Amino acid sequence: MLNLTWTAIERLRKLIEEHPEDPVVRITLRDLDDQRLSLAITLEPSAQEEDEVQHIEGLTIALERKSVHRTNGMTVDYQEAKGFSFVHPQANELGLIMPSNN
Numbered sequence: 001m002l003n004l005t006w007t008a009i010e011r012l013r014k015l016i017e018e019h020p021e022d023p024v025v026r027i028t029l030r031d032l033d034d035q036r037l038s039l040a041i042t043l044e045p046s047a048q049e050e051d052e053v054q055h056i057e058g059l060t061i062a063l064e065r066k067s068v069h070r071t072n073g074m075t076v077d078y079q080e081a082k083g084f085s086f087v088h089p090q091a092n093e094l095g096l097i098m099p100s101n102n
Contacts, residue, residue: 004075007078008084011078016059022043024047024062027039028064029064029070073089075088
């Protein structure tokens with residue numbers, strides 16, 4: 001399961017409040033190469049049929065089913081100065097943070 005920090009939850013709620021026509025938070029994961037991932041957050045009007053939907057603190061989070069296992073245990077954080085970041089347990093053990101592409 002994907003985790004969100006309170007600061008990420010609050011920021012996403014604020015974004016949805018500003019864009020009520022897009023209440024679904026989509027997290028997209030793409031391979032850049034064998035060792036790097038690209039993760040992005042977008043707001044959309046609805047989840048798609050091929051999505052796994054998670055409800056976290058009143059937010060609707062949509063992930064492609066094929067990517068769900070790769071985000072298991074991942075934490076989405078938000079810091080005003082840095083924006084959103086994705087911290088994976090394995091990357092965290094190595095002291096790495098995966099920046100988002102937003």
